[in-house]
Amino acid sequence: MDNNLTSKLKYREAKLGYLMILPLLTVVLVFIILPVLGTFWISLHRDVTFIPEKPFVGLKNYLRVLSAREFWYSTFVTVSFSFVSVSLETILGLSFALILNERLKGRGVLRAIVLIPWAVPTIISARTWELMYNYSYGLFNWILSILGVSPVNWLGTPISAFFAIVIADVWKTTPFMTLLLLAGLQAIPQDLYEAALIDGASMFERFKSITLPLLKPVLIVALILRTIDALRVFDIIYVLTGGGPGGATTSISLLAFNYYNLGDYGIGSAISILTFVLVLSFTIVYLKVGRFREGLK
């Protein structure tokens, strides 16, 4: 009898549990899972707006995309953008975090200032950089003119446009990196440094043998979160160059977007799914690294 009552109560509890996660699951199923599956389904069809027939073509769209140079070029742009951007963010973010971790006059103000780029919406920061890169009345060419250097067409040549995008992105995303690394730094016990100081270790030695190894787990998480995010880059490129000049800075997300704009949903969807595959491969590396760390513990 008593047993029966507990199992009844347990059943009611479980039912309540499911009810409480139901809203979350519903929204996520309808507006994330269904769209991803739907996009995959579309990618298996020849699907062009204004042509009513949408015949099933299997993997043909993927074959077409994978044999096109523009796809590989965009993948190259996206991966190199992610690599350069995340590397610079890490170096800058680590420097910022090290500074903010010191007892320094005005540290509170500095911590506030470092958040500002994070708080500026990506589109708005991109537009501000676009103005600063302007050939005839931008801030950078004005500084060059004071230094007596001839102006640069920042967004007009493939290489300079690539780095212009990287710099604007690094500015926007460094705060996130800084905050994560600062949290990591603050978790390092202070007495380790004091002991090293007594042993006469120099500043650089202390950094190399205490800070870096103990910061590594947080650093890896931060690196991978940022890489996954950078591989999906869209907004900043859309505003700064629109993928130009001549398609030189078109990321994969932007390439897919361009096909949607042309009304070719089949090809656009295939590229979108391949973007997901690219991010997924990095995520798997992420999970592997995570497990590797658990093994160490």
Add this chain to the structure above:
Amino acid sequence: MREEVLKRILLTIGAILMAIICLFPFIWMIVVSFAKDPTFLGSPLVEYKSTLENYVRVLSDPTLHFPAYLKNSIIIASLVTLTTVSISSLAAYAVSRIEFKGRLLIPIFVLGLSMFPQISLVGYLFKFIEKLGWVNTYQALYFPYVAWTLPLSLWILLSYFSQLPKDLDEAAMIDGASRIKTLTTIILPLSAPALFSTALLVFIAAFNEFMFALLFTTDHRARTVPVGIALFQGVHGEIPWGSVMAASVISTIPLVIMALLFQKYIVSGLTAGALKGE
């Protein structure tokens, strides 16, 4: 001792550089927003004259639609924040406190979802929104934004709820309170800081979203701030930089003030969301 001095000097230089790097684009935005002629750096003949004209224009010129963008963004972001925080509080409570099969899979499943690139949804989502007749409506952005902000929100709240002792609930339930009552009268008030930082992060994410907003709105009256500012154009196709920067300042200042005032909450939310999820 010499090392200590060297360190101080390096730190001071570093701190000054850091402040300059973080601030100059933001300051430049403000400088140009007050410029009578935004091309003042282009020619020695044009002088910098400050004016409020750009602000007056973006707020009153009906062809720029800026007040409508601002209104849409604020309404959508507020509704999304309210919904996301409610839905994820319920879910975080269930996962952290109620025994049911598969509950531990929920956070991992949701975390996995945040790996999807936005572009991998839009092929189908666009057709879906069109079929529902939602293009240019609030719900076209509202629902995708709620779904999109749920993972982060769930993770922050879950890591907070799990730290609260379970005795709290048990004591309340012995007194006859239901689960829902325990959640609303005990857990939520105790979690105010976590709820607040979640709400801030969700609001900012929804306010800033660009790709969905670009695709699901075609009418000026339905656009949000990021889309409006990205597509701002003068009558003759030139970019009205003064207006663009004034609109940028108006939209950014509240966010920056929020970030500065509630720095602590934002930092704890960002680091909890990221590092607890490792």
